[in-house]
Amino acid sequence: MSLISNITAATLAKDIRLEWRSKDAINSMLFFGLLVVVVFSFSFDPIAEESRRIAGGLVWVAFLFAAVVALNQTWAREVRNQVLDAYRVSPAPANSLFLAKALGNFLFVIVLEALMTPLFIVFYKLRALGPAWMLIPIAVLGTWALVVNGSFFAAMSLRTRAREIMLPLLLFPISLPAILAMVRATTAILTADEPAKFWIVLLVAYDVVFTTACLLLFETVLQAE
């Protein structure tokens, strides 16, 4: 167990340091997210009451598209210098690499969400009618649901043509229940029309099921060449 956590920590620290120095993923995600916010905002120009109903969907669609930008770069560095091949022959457990990548992406997307949320509040005149602190667990669970499968499918799409297009094609159909749950839960909090509990439970179930599946199958996918 400590071997897994040591290697995970080392890989994660490396990724964060690289990202801190280059800021490739976070910059492209941020700008992309900003563009989505602006485009949606002036194409709908909603009043406060309307935006409460649609903001849940808009926010998550923006985060989803922006997350794909980061997810697509997950393995790019490892492929370039045959790091992945070195990883395959090393005795390090495959899951520690996967966890490091998923946690790294999780961190990047959470940072993105933290920076984008004020923008949404400004552009869409948002004010939650329900308990606003509940949005934090929803964001954490929802983001994990996206990045755990995203990191996994990014590894799968390494061996395809047009891999940057392949990732959303694989990720979106599988993520539909999670996206529905995040959007519904967020809308429930914003409008205070219905309880968000069911959707949070669904997100937890989704996270547990797919984290388990990813951890069980990642070694198979990593070794497939």
Added chain:
Amino acid sequence: MKRAFPILGVLTAVLLSYGLYEALVAAPTEQTMGDVQRIFYYHVSSAWTAFLLFTINFVASVIYLIRRSPVADPVAVVTAEVGLVFCTVVLVTGPIWARPVWGIWWTWDVRLTSTLVLWLIYVSYLMLRRFSTSGQTPLLAAVLAVFGALDVPLVYFSIWFFRTQHPQPVIGGGGSIDSRMMHALLINWLAFLCFAFLVCWSRYRLEMLRREVEEIQSQKSMFEARGAR
């Protein structure tokens, strides 16, 4: 084995024509919906056939993941492709029936949504197979099939939370159905199963031939490369 194929073909043709007669002429007209209801015999038979094929696809994928059996993967390809066709028939005939009966083409009901998501997952499954460049396509596809199978119950459960609009299943759902309608439905399902099996079989032979040709070509190019040296 070679002779069984045309026999099955003739049997399928006979069953499909008999099924058509049963569905359009012999089965009684439904009291409230009228003749529109007759699409039911095709809609439901296609749905059952598609779900059966997707189940076989899932089982074959799991077998491939565990044993790397060389038969399991072509079975998975074939059932995914043919299943997707039947699933498309379900998704097209559904709205045609729903428009006059419900007054709307589509609603985000539990069965409709799950079927659509299943359809989307299998489209992405076939895209993955098409775009994959490595020799490990079967493995990646099998992994995706397992993910898809995990996803469908979650979709079903999430939409089930809303009330559902789709008619309850006539079998095992507490609904009642005229015995002649049931007869027409079962005949059509049998015909569709035979048809699906026939298509799967020829597609399976095609897939095996394709693999054989690939093998021979790679051997030939290896041989030529050695000769050139």
